[in-house]
Amino acid sequence: MKTWRYYWRNGDRRHVMLMGYLFICPVVIYSLVTAFVPMAVSFYLSFTRYNMLTPAKWVGLANYRTILFADDLFRTALRNTAQYAVEVLPANIILSLGLAVLVNRAIRGITLFRTAYYLPVVTSIIAASMIWLWIYQPDAGLLNLLLSRFFHLPPIDWLGNPRLALHSLVLMRVWKGVGWNMVLYLAGLQGIPGYLYEAAKIDGASPAQQFRAITWPMLKPVTYYIIIMGLISTFQTFGEIYAMTRGGPLDSTTTVGFLIYQRAFSYFEMGEASAIAFILFVIIFGLSLLNVKYFQYRG
Amino acid sequence: MNSRRRCYRSLVRILGIYVVLSAVALVMCAPFMWMLASSVKPNEDIFAYPPAWLPSRITFQHYEKAFSHSAFPRYFLNSFVVAGTATIVNLFFCSLAGYAFAKLDFFARDVIFMLILGTMMIPVHVTLVPLFIITKRFPFCGGNNALGVGGTGLINTYGGLLVPYLLSVFGVFMVRQFCATIPDELREAARIDGAGEFDVYWRIMLPLIKPVLATLSIFVFTTAWDDFLWPLVITNSDSMRTVQLGLQVFQMQHAADWGPLMAATVVVTMPVLVVFVIGQKHFVQGIATTGLKG
Amino acid sequence: MKRILAVAVFSVLLLSMPVFAQKTTVTVWFAGTPQGFMDVINNELVPEFEAANPNIDLTVSFVPWGELSTKLATAFAGGVAPDVFMHGGAATAGFAASGRLEPLDSYLAGWPDAADFGATLESGLYKGKRYLVPMFGAGRLLVYRADFFREAGLDPAKPPTTWEELRAAATALAVKKDGRLVREGLDLPIAGIDAQQIWAGLLWQNGGDFFNEDSTKAVFNSPEGVAALEFLVGFIHKDGVTDTRYDVGQSTAPPPMALGKTAMFFAVPEELNQIKTYSPEVYKEVRVALPLKRKAQVTLYSFSGLFLSKDSKHKAQAWEAIKFFGSKSSLAKINASMGTLPPRKSLATADFIAHDPNIKAFVEGMQYGKPNPNIPTWVKCRDALSRYIEKAIFGQLSPKEALDQAAAEVDKILAQQ
Structure with missing residues (x-):
């Protein structure tokens, strides 16, 4: 990293730096008040026993010790969460990029299709969960009805089978999230200058070659964004778990996000919940840093 | 002859694209269509088995029930105020900061950015209580003195409702990523022409990142509109509640009032869709601008 | 001088005016958001009380x-708790142990109507003190379809x-086709609070209980508890008259x-x-049975009601509000709006109950009702127990193993208090 002096000593660089600070100043102040301070408080609470009804009591590292060494459920939750992220992220990226390429054309009625793909994003998670509960219902659900009518399959208990439940939730999450990433990719595609493709065509590049040589590299910053956002949101997954499975059956869908909620607001163990949150933080932060290495771009 | 065949082939291609587009649309929309269908079914049709897509007769009784006595108009107003304000504030400040993080070189830039992004990595459930207390102790509001003591601060006010959405770190990140794709030469050229940093942002960057700003608006509006937990915790009176809280009316401990719930969900989803339709129009403008660039 | 005096007297009067007109604000948080319930409170009861x-x-x-x-x-953490709030009776211990609730015994003593x-x-009983004025209740009873009874040759x-x-009835009522269950004899929740609650009913019927006298040790892994769980699991694994349909989410439909x-x-x-609203034809065939009897005739009934916050600055006025919402006429309106069970004996014959024999059966069943144990860590103990019951239902553990392991875990939770 360049030193402070590097910027300060040169009049031009100093000016740019000061302008930079001015531009980010609102965001920094806002984050300080609404994010850093709550985070610091919660970090402090992770070393306490705190039920929100009586003052917090310092317990040192006890919460971390319990969670890391004597909490089977935490380990299960971590495994489930990782599994969930590993399935959701790639599926989401591939499908959303495909959709974006598909709708990135000025043909009649394209707005309608784009809106259709975006529809799941705007359906509130609670309402979406209720509809999917209906879809997945083993004996009257829409999905089983279709499968039995067209493929004569016996009813499948999508959420009741411990080996299937998490994957069923993945399917719903991809359905819900893919439209949003499509929009991002679409915005990214629109930003690729058309002359690049013209030049490639003149050179005789096939569409596949054009994609590999132009589209994918040009979309790298967007993909980076989608991966980081995806990591952060999938690792914190809570809404659909809460609404659909409550972590079951047999803890097969207990995620870390759900565990944190449960400890905090069902058991009133805010200290332990905070400790889990910070362990999760370290994991997400670490994974994000790994990504920075792969997606380094010229600043 | 040749041209007619080419014409024929492009027609088939277009048709193929439409078939694929429609097939995907069908899958993506099916759950929502089911919701829409349920919302106009008479009660006895809703749980009919085997399920039927089309209602035996169309009824708007659920819409009437959902919107007759509850304070939904007020909820809509509140949600619009919150989501609208958040969108406008975000558009300006996120793009400003995102641009700076991407294009201006300053000391500790990437470290500051990672730190801010890091705040997104803590689940909301553990920061909820501290944030609530900060909102309550906001100085000079709701009867509070300079130290934030004495009153209820921003609890049960629009200000309080806005607290978590006012500036989206994800938004800053988004703008930063998209600005990174724009060549530095543009900025440098403008600077040589004597434009100030703010001028460069306002006159050169903003028009170039229009599709991103559209995306950002859609994102912020959707997030603020759909959130449920914060409005629940921060509001106490009916006059401050938002639409997502209104939807709760139809859910009980062990069961749900399906018809009205579906009807209300359909209506509550509409404004966000409208915002999306308006926003995505700007994607096309993006093409035009980037075309000029080449 | 006179004038100054007059002005002084006048200003004192003026300043004291607001004191005379001062109104006390009492904040009440109700739980649950059914429209009918909210309408009754907002449009009828609140204006009536005010x-x-x-003042x-x-x-x-x-x-x-x-x-x-x-x-x-x-x-509570932010110091802006309401004066009065509603919660389930099982929440009493947690809030009371943290000193956030005002004991109501002395208030109740001055309320002749309380009997x-x-x-x-x-x-709402915790450590010998009462904290709750119940508003409405719910119980779990066996519900069955008369038409299917007749179909199976049983007397509805x-x-x-x-x-x-x-x-025997579940076996007779089950309908199988090609080796697959197309109609369950008895539907049982296989996970979560619901499974635990149904097992609790069986545990009590069999003469067992959750904890020892002073709630320091789990005793639900007694032979009575194990037999209850074996009975429950038997429907699924032995008799094959129950499907393992997973439904713990928000609201399963249909x-x-x-x-x-x-x-x-x-x-x-x-x-x-819900069946009454969405399947009125089916509802005509729906009947409700009183709790089963083995060593005892008992089932879970729980009541939700109003608590008085210890932090309230206007306890006297808050109590007036509680008393008002707990009055016979208020409770009649509240329970009629939701079809819930009124906690007052004198309301057992209210109109909305008499109209529906099924709700009447639920009210009648109240005499066999028993609430969840009131201990501060109940939710955590209950969830641990539910997880092990689930393991037994899925056949991962035998009923005895499941309950023994659950008891070990619950003992650990109880020791932490």
């Missing part, structure tokens, strides 16, 4: 059940009364009974109301 008590302003809010704890915890509540007041007027009869997918299930009144 007219009768011109008290009532500010009421309605909090969805699912988020009630979150909202209360943040409010009408009878045993339902015990829902004689529902099962013992474990053996229940098992209810299997409405679809004709099950002949019997253990229901709470809310679930009955």
Whole structure:
């Protein structure tokens, strides 16, 4: 990293730096008040026993010790969460990029299709969960009805089978999230200058070659964004778990996000919940840093 | 002859694209269509088995029930105020900061950015209580003195409702990523022409990142509109509640009032869709601008 | 001089005016958001109370059940808790142990009407003190379809009364086609709170209980408890008359009974109301049975009601509000609006109950009702127990193993208190 002096000593660089600070100043102040301070408080609470009804009591590292060494459920939750992220992220990226390429054309009625793909994003998670509960219902659900009518399959208990439940939730999450990433990719595609493709065509590049040589590299910053956002949101997954499975059956869908909620607001163990949150933080932060290495771009 | 065949082939291609587009649309929309269908079914049709897509007769009784006595108009107003304000504030400040993080070189830039992004990595459930207390102790509001003591601060006010959405770190990140794709030469050229940093942002960057700003608006509006937990915790009176809280009316401990719930969900989803339709129009403008660039 | 005096007197008068007109604001948070319930409170009861008590302003809010704890915890942590709030009786111990509740015994002593509540007041009993004025209740009773009974050659007027009869009926009612169950004899929840609650009923019927006298040790892994779980699991694994359909989420739809997918299930009144609204034809065939009897005739009934916050600055006025909402006429309106069970004995003959024989059966069943144990860590113990019951239902552990392991875990939780 360049030193402070590097910027300060040169009049031009100093000016740019000061302008930079001015531009980010609102965001920094806002984050300080609404994010850093709550985070610091919660970090402090992770070393306490705190039920929100009586003052917090310092317990040192006890919460971390319990969670890391004597909490089977935490380990299960971590495994489930990782599994969930590993399935959701790639599926989401591939499908959303495909959709974006598909709708990135000025043909009649394209707005309608784009809106259709975006529809799941705007359906509130609670309402979406209720509809999917209906879809997945083993004996009257829409999905089983279709499968039995067209493929004569016996009813499948999508959420009741411990080996299937998490994957069923993945399917719903991809359905819900893919439209949003499509929009991002679409915005990214629109930003690729058309002359690049013209030049490639003149050179005789096939569409596949054009994609590999132009589209994918040009979309790298967007993909980076989608991966980081995806990591952060999938690792914190809570809404659909809460609404659909409550972590079951047999803890097969207990995620870390759900565990944190449960400890905090069902058991009133805010200290332990905070400790889990910070362990999760370290994991997400670490994974994000790994990504920075792969997606380094010229600043 | 040749041209007619080419014409024929492009027609088939277009048709193929439409078939694929429609097939995907069908899958993506099916759950929502089911919701829409349920919302106009008479009660006895809703749980009919085997399920039927089309209602035996169309009824708007659920819409009437959902919107007759509850304070939904007020909820809509509140949600619009919150989501609208958040969108406008975000558009300006996120793009400003995102641009700076991407294009201006300053000391500790990437470290500051990672730190801010890091705040997104803590689940909301553990920061909820501290944030609530900060909102309550906001100085000079709701009867509070300079130290934030004495009153209820921003609890049960629009200000309080806005607290978590006012500036989206994800938004800053988004703008930063998209600005990174724009060549530095543009900025440098403008600077040589004597434009100030703010001028460069306002006159050169903003028009170039229009599709991103559209995306950002859609994102912020959707997030603020759909959130449920914060409005629940921060509001106490009916006059401050938002639409997502209104939807709760139809859910009980062990069961749900399906018809009205579906009807209300359909209506509550509409404004966000409208915002999306308006926003995505700007994607096309993006093409035009980037075309000029080449 | 005179003038100055006059001005002084006048200003003193003026300043003291607001004191005379001062109104006390009492904040009440209700749990649950059904429209009918909110309408009754907002449009009828609150105006009525404020007219009768011109010096008290009532500010009421309605909090969805699912988020009630979150909202209360943040409010207490932030020092802005309401004067009066509603919660389930099982929440008493947690809040009382943290010193956030005002004991109501002395208040109740001055309320002659309180005797009408009878045993339902015990829902809010913790360490010998009472904290809760119940508003409405729910219980779990066996619900069955008369048409399926007739179809199977059973008499719909004689529902099962013992474990053996229940098992025989479930076997007779189950319908199989190509080796697959197309209609369950008895639908059982296989996970979560619901499974735990149904097992709790069987545990008590079999003469067992959750904890020892002073709630320091789990005793539910007694032979009685194990037998109850074996009985429950038997429907699925031995008799094959129950499907393992997983439904713990928000609200499952459609209810299997409405679809004709099950002949019997253990229901709470809310679930009955849903069938009544959405499948009125089916509802005509729906009947409710009184609790089963083995060593005891008992089932779970729980009551939700109003608590008085220890932090309230206007306890006297807050108590007036509680008393008002707990009055016979208020409770009649509240319970009629939701089809819930009124906690007052004198309301057992109210109109909305007499109209529906099924709700009447639920009210009649109240005399056999028993609440959840009131210990501060109940939710955590209950969830641990539910997880092990689930393991037994899925066949991962034998009923005995499951309950022994659950007891070990619950003992650890109890020791932490």
